[in-house]
Amino acid sequence: MTVLASKILRIFLAVLLAISALLALLFFLNVVSDDLLIYWGYFLVILTAVITILFPIAHMIMNPKNSIKIFIGIGVMVVIAIIAYSLATVGLSDLQLEKLGVSAGTAKYVGTGLIFTYILATLAVLSIVYASISKLFK
Incomplete structure (x- = not known):
């Protein structure tokens, strides 16, 4: 991350923290209603979700060679999910x-x-055990 982007991100996070602290203080002083805090929480959750989705996509676009590993990981997770679904039973009577x-x-x-x-x-x-055993033989 560049120095400018790091500074901008740090300022943005400080502003979000300051707004959150101010809203919490105003809430405890009974100046604002709890609806405002709930909407602020919704905003923060949505912002976090958007950033969580967009940053990996931007990283994949900027580094296409590394994105193969991501797609392999997603594929493995899908295969495990399919296996888990096929093994699952209802297990309860009507x-x-x-x-x-x-x-x-x-x-x-x-x-x-x-x-x-x-x-x-x-x-x-198993991966932890494998890593430990492989270190013994190196």
Whole structure:
């Protein structure tokens, strides 16, 4: 990042922090309503989401050779998600689903999320073990 961009970013973040602190102070002094703080929170979340999406896209455009690794990573995640979805079951009877107020599809998505998390956690542990063992033989 260039020096100018770093300065601009630092100033922008300081302004956002100052506005947030001022709004919090005014809220606790009962000068502004809580609606204003909620809208400010919405703005910050949307701003964060937009920046989170745009910066990697800009980085991929500026460094197209490195974007292959990103697409491979996304592809691996999609494959793991498909595997997790195919392994997931509803696991509840219709009576239990009705009692919980959950549809069978939602229950399957919950199972998918759990299995996806288990797979990623297992891969993380295996990569840590592999890194430790490979250091011993170097």
